[in-house]
Amino acid sequence: MAAESNVILPDGTERRVPHGTTGGELAALIGRRLAGAAVAIEVDGELRDLGRPLHDGAKVRIVTADTDEGRAVLRHSTAHVMAQAVTRLWPGARFAIGPSIADGFYYDFELPGGRHFSDSDLERIDAAMREIIGEDQPFVRDELSVEDGLELFARQPYKREIIEAVASAPDPELAGETGIGGVTTYRNSEEFVDLCRGPHVPSTARLGHFKLMRVAGAYWRGDEHRPQLQRIYGTAWESEKALGEHLHRLEEAERRDHRRLGAELDLFSFPNEIGSGLAVFHPRGGMVRKAMEDHARRRHEEGGYEFVYSPHITKAELFETSGHLQWYAEGMFPPMTLDEGQQYYLKPMNCPFHCLIFKSRQRSYRELPIRMFEFGSVYRYELSGVVHGLTRVRGMTQDDAHIYCTREQMAEEIQSLLTFVLDLLRDYGLSEFYLELSTKPEEKSIGTDEEWEEATEALRRAASTMDLELVLDEGGGAFYAPKISVQAKDAIGRSWQLSTIQVDFMLPQRFALEYVGDDNARHRPVMIHRALFGSVERFLGVLLEHYAGALPTWLSPLQVRVLPVRDDHAPYAEEVRSAFADAGVRVDLDPAKEPLGARIRRAKLEKLPYVLVVGDDDVSARTVGVNDRGGERPVRGVSLDDIVARISAEAAGPERSGRASRP
């Protein structure tokens, strides 16, 4: 047995260490600071505890707490401490799973006697956790056989289920909880041992920068037919500073919450009298919508779309034909029965209507592709627990279009559509995107595998030419079609699913759509579904959060406010106001009833793009003092003509697109 081993460091250099040296000891040999920051070690590509000895020839990398991997270890270990705290406070509690997640961790519990956590329990759990951390308990790893594991967790049915599930069919999601091929456990003390693959920090003393966030219900293994467990979410970081920064980011997100901004800026509301998930748009919100819709209409006109309209209700038969009643009846408002038993439904989708427009007369290949666009209002019965501001509603307006084309045209259509989508989203100031390809769902689907394969391939090929990251969403498609969705990142790095593009062979079949080809035979068209905003309401919500309410000038409900310094400046202020109004700018005037500072403050809170102050100097020189939203200090003495020209250009919105308009 050699007295020394070789380990290979990430930069390729080898280091001789005494045989049996552990990861933690290696870190200490390299440097004190590294040893202090280390939480785990990667050995030959696998994360391990610092306490495990290194073998000869091991390729190693010390994992420090301030990396994503390191934080995951901290969080997972903190979840164990939370579980231990819960056993202290509720002996006999059962444990399910407790993984690290983005920004934190959670652990699912079942308390004895069907008891539930309340918010105030979080404080007690927090206190018990800090005690355990203060006790400097080691995380001691052990490997057991499946039989011994089942024995050890005899009183933990969820743990036994995990062990049995992984033993029979390795499930990557659960394997993280137990290890593959056997059972690994971590013991902190006689009081607490948990099933876990690891790795963990060497001791609980290594933890402490955490905060328990909230209590929630969560179904065991995500299945609403299984027991509902009590989940506690927490966040944990490598330092008090990092924790503080995270909490600050949460506050920032709250400040940008579109529901708060919607009320503060008087854009929209959700009156209880109307019902959950049903918004009304106030004049200012209505103006923003109008600006969005006008712009979208212009772009679609340039893009060769034709405008169609369809009613909000229809006989049941239409959705029987489309298949929606079969698949989504639960998500639709219940029918109203009229005219001797005829059932009518509020529409959850626009596509069947567009199919009927296609079918209204015989179609020739010469007409294709036909691109029908509609701002279609749809109604979906969302469960009461899921409605959320403008992003998840029961009534919304889709910027919906359906393209009917030949199979040969399909690839090029998708390709140009993707360009069209991204150009449009860029008009709204979004610039970071990735694409997601959702494939055939395992359970709910219609059509043959060949058709699904062809449609999916067409989407995949188009997506791969876009020079954007493409993520696979296995089984995430709709029952009738695969889809590409465009995900956009907002100003604080959150991703939103916006546009979707679906290639659909099924609905043309169900509606028996046909066109006459150049061979004088009848053919079935392909249908492409697409919505770019998703819904106008939701997209407005996303934009509000992206811009923190400070919408670009062209989208702002009010673009300019004129403030006379004193009453006797009012005539000139009115002249300034009407100069902007004549130039098509949305402008108002706040008279000198209050001190200037108060009026400036109010305009700032309303997030107006431009506040123009006019006083003695301006009246004589025909100038204004310009206070723009981004600027630190006002600019005095700007010529009226110049500022009207500048702001009206900005207010007109994105340039007309350079793309050739299509027939």
Add this chain to the structure above:
RNA sequence: GCCUGGGUAGCUCAGUCGGCAGAGCAACGCACUCGUAAUGCGUAGGUCAGGAGUUCGAUUCUCCUCCCAGGCUCCA
């Protein structure tokens, strides 16, 4: 739909161990006429989400319903 928490003036929130309901901002009125983020004074504003129960008495305690938030499930 399920779990946890919540609903007091238009908004943000105090408060009531069961005994006439409070503040700031906003609104309205009067005065102030002012050069870049809050002028002063005054007035009005509430079925304490709704209903039932316990009680001499309920905004407060109990139950039910509605709504909201955060999760879970769902999301064509």
